[in-house]
Amino acid sequence: MSNVIELLERMGQDASLQTQQSFEKAILESELTSELKQSLINRDDISLKRELDVCPDVVCIFLPAEDEKPNEDSDEDEKTDNTN
Template sequence: MSNVIELLERIGNDAGLQTQDSFSQAVIDSNLSNDLKKMLLERDVKNLARELDVCADVVCAMLPAEDEPKETDESDTQQEEK
């Protein structure tokens, strides 16, 4: 699996591999299985993700912090009582 990740990284980093011909040649020259090569050449994202066991659902949540209770001094409470 690391071979396909390395190839995808190389394709993403090398602007020269963005054309269909250079992309196809890079995939054909790689040491990947024929099934993986076929998925890449056909741009079959669904089956490629299944083969690589990619988790597509990433969730991020942010919760606001709770306010801390105010601390009151004894003098404040005595003044409020008066």
């Protein structure tokens, strides 16, 4: 997987790889599997994600904390304070 990451990084940094011909040449000269090469050449991000076994979505859920039950000791303290 590091080979494809390195290639993608190189493509992002090297402006000369922006033409279709140089883009395809860089992919074909790489040591990637034929499936990965085909996914990159076709710019098929779905099959690329499948080949790399990437989990694209991360879902998080936040639940509000439950209310604390009143403490009996604090109720007694309040009653004592009110009687004074």
